[in-house]
Amino acid sequence: MNVFAEVVSALLRGAFVCEVTAPAGFRFLRNEESRAEVDAYLRRLGRSLATTPGNLAYYAAILLVQGDDRDRIRSVFKEIKHQVRPVLQMITLCMDAINADSAPSVGERVEFGALLNAIASKDHLASRLQQFQLFGQSFAPSDASPKAMLEKVITNLEKWDYLRRASKESDGYVFTGKLDYFYEVSDFLVDHEDIKDIEEAAPEPETGALF
Amino acid sequence: MSALADIANLLERMHKHSAVIAQAYHQGMVSRMDENAASIEALRSLRLLTPHFDDTYVLRSSVRRFLDVALNTERLFQSGSNYGALLESLMATIQVYLSLSTASEDERDRYESEIREYIVEIADSIEDDLLTLETLAATRFGVVRTIAEKIAQNAFYQTRARRLVEFLEGLSFAELSEQLEPHRDLHRMFQHILMARLPVFLNNLSSILQRLERHLFEYRTIEQRASRIRMLGSHYRRHPDWEPRDWADVVDPPGWLQLSAPMTIIGSPAVRLTQPDTALVDIASSIRDGVNESVRRLKPEGNLLPPTAIAPIMLANSPMRLALHAYQRESVRHPEGVWARGWASREGSPAHPFRPDVWLLSVIHEFSKREYRKRLFVETRSATLPECRGNEVVFDVRVTRRGLVPDAR
Numbered sequence A: 001m002n003v004f005a006e007v008v009s010a011l012l013r014g015a016f017v018c019e020v021t022a023p024a025g026f027r028f029l030r031n032e033e034s035r036a037e038v039d040a041y042l043r044r045l046g047r048s049l050a051t052t053p054g055n056l057a058y059y060a061a062i063l064l065v066q067g068d069d070r071d072r073i074r075s076v077f078k079e080i081k082h083q084v085r086p087v088l089q090m091i092t093l094c095m096d097a098i099n100a101d102s103a104p105s106v107g108e109r110v111e112f113g114a115l116l117n118a119i120a121s122k123d124h125l126a127s128r129l130q131q132f133q134l135f136g137q138s139f140a141p142s143d144a145s146p147k148a149m150l151e152k153v154i155t156n157l158e159k160w161d162y163l164r165r166a167s168k169e170s171d172g173y174v175f176t177g178k179l180d181y182f183y184e185v186s187d188f189l190v191d192h193e194d195i196k197d198i199e200e201a202a203p204e205p206e207t208g209a210l211f
Numbered sequence B: 001m002s003a004l005a006d007i008a009n010l011l012e013r014m015h016k017h018s019a020v021i022a023q024a025y026h027q028g029m030v031s032r033m034d035e036n037a038a039s040i041e042a043l044r045s046l047r048l049l050t051p052h053f054d055d056t057y058v059l060r061s062s063v064r065r066f067l068d069v070a071l072n073t074e075r076l077f078q079s080g081s082n083y084g085a086l087l088e089s090l091m092a093t094i095q096v097y098l099s100l101s102t103a104s105e106d107e108r109d110r111y112e113s114e115i116r117e118y119i120v121e122i123a124d125s126i127e128d129d130l131l132t133l134e135t136l137a138a139t140r141f142g143v144v145r146t147i148a149e150k151i152a153q154n155a156f157y158q159t160r161a162r163r164l165v166e167f168l169e170g171l172s173f174a175e176l177s178e179q180l181e182p183h184r185d186l187h188r189m190f191q192h193i194l195m196a197r198l199p200v201f202l203n204n205l206s207s208i209l210q211r212l213e214r215h216l217f218e219y220r221t222i223e224q225r226a227s228r229i230r231m232l233g234s235h236y237r238r239h240p241d242w243e244p245r246d247w248a249d250v251v252d253p254p255g256w257l258q259l260s261a262p263m264t265i266i267g268s269p270a271v272r273l274t275q276p277d278t279a280l281v282d283i284a285s286s287i288r289d290g291v292n293e294s295v296r297r298l299k300p301e302g303n304l305l306p307p308t309a310i311a312p313i314m315l316a317n318s319p320m321r322l323a324l325h326a327y328q329r330e331s332v333r334h335p336e337g338v339w340a341r342g343w344a345s346r347e348g349s350p351a352h353p354f355r356p357d358v359w360l361l362s363v364i365h366e367f368s369k370r371e372y373r374k375r376l377f378v379e380t381r382s383a384t385l386p387e388c389r390g391n392e393v394v395f396d397v398r399v400t401r402r403g404l405v406p407d408a409r
Helices: A003-012 A023-030 A032-044 A069-097 A112-121 A123-135 A146-159 A178-192 B003-016 B018-027 B037-045 B061-071 B074-080 B083-099 B105-138 B147-170 B173-180 B184-195 B198-238 B275-286 B319-333 B340-347 B356-367
Strands: A047-051 A057-062 A109-111 A163-165 A172-175 B049-051 B056-059 B376-384 B392-401
Touching (some): A003 A023, A003 A032, A003 A047, A023 A057, A069 A112, A069 A146, A146 A163, B037 B049, B083 B105, B083 B173, B105 B147, B319 B376, B356 B392
Antiparallel strands (some): B049 B056
16 A cells, blocks of 8 residues: 555544654655645545644544534544543653653653653652542553553553554553644643643641650 | 974873873872872973972863863863954964064964964864764753753853854954965965855854754743643642533634544455455465464375285174064065064074064164065054053064055055
8 A cells, every 4th residue: 555545544544643653654744745635635535634733643634613523523522531631640650750841752752661660669659650540440450559550551541542562572652643632632721721830839848846 | 303203202101191191181180199209290391280289280271172172071162162362362473473574484483383273273173162062952962851951051052152153253364364365375274274164164053053942942842841731730630520611512613623533444356457466465475374374284195905905804794684684585475474573483593582672673673664665564563551651562563565465554
């Protein structure tokens, strides 16, 4: 199958085409002429080619929102509402595990073993990992160990296309271009909802009794 | 001794005391002790070390600068950036050189050599600075990890790069070039080493600056993203039951909600085209090694042995078979047929007595077969007894040749 056909099939399937999931297709879409060609084809099928804000992933969007599309939009919103907290929790967990002051970017690796070790060595991270159980039945681990919980989290993020296994041999995962889409969603929520920049105060050290 | 031999001799002696030089460079000074006293004295006599205080010694600035250049350290960037001083020295030396009218040839040569060194030093310093900046920009300040540190480094080196641009743009190189014009060798060197490379230097600097500015923008975006992610995360922690508004039902839904529905595409091979054939052949060959491959194992062909090799086994008829044949012959000969139990008691082989029930069942079974039906008639003497729950109890069987006795039943 040629790259055009691969790209169009992936987009029609509802996939995000990015450097991680489809490198050849992504490079193809980086070219303006190819993009125009794909967009023209999608338009004939009532869709258009859309891109995430950082141009790190491409996807097929509804061309013109009509009555029938409302159900689809509701379904996407429901899915996003279901995913936003677990994905956010995973992102902040990754950041705090290595004390990073930057959020993970597309193509960044998550080493399962290293992340698990970091979580296991810090109680507050372990407790945040356990909170994933609150996000629904799909996060119920096979046992109570942090490893089982983290496996469950990774499995879900892989299923939702935010993570992709780096290779069959390694225990590393890579953030896909859908992460850029997620950042678009989170930016929108921060900008349009009543979310205030309140710094969470660090717990103050306890003062010992003088007497 | 030739000049070349002098240089080789100096380097050899420096090599001999390299440990002390390295210590003085790395630690900034070296303390005099019994084990390094000889080396320190030797290096002092070579004018490479200078007394500091309390029996400590430091490298002479010229040696330190030489090592800075050779090792391409950060100090190079800072010290080498003092182009103003270097340029002032160059201009001053040129003025002195131009004013020499009655000086000896040696004196003029000394000044010429000094001017050459300044020109090379300025050009090399600019080139080294560019290389340092280029490396830092290419590695995106890889030595620091956090975004805040990267932003600080980026700002620092942008200032440095701008200062270098200002220096190069503000230089009165044209005036210097004019002054040196009557002195062909110096003028050629000045043109070749500094003037000709100036546009390249400025071009590289401008490209580095652009890259640093782009990186700074990216760092700020990354920083802002992290801050927004933290903000949303903290909002969820403070309001665990919070849910976003129903953005799906607004008149103009945001772009990220307009993901199109997945479309299932099912294709079938066009059998009239030859193209799918090749594709199918490819698929077939690719699944040859697949896990679901079924292997048909053929048994090895057998060998027919010659008839003489095996002694034939003759199967003898069973006593029951023999008795049935004898009974049939007897029944056919008698027009009224023969009752089986009577026959068995009279003619049966004493060597193989049969149980009456087995004998009667065998007779019924044998002569009820389709092959006998047209020729023989099987008649039973039987009764239904109440204790047998509806089953018929057969007392005897008679086999008669058909057509000889009127078929009563």
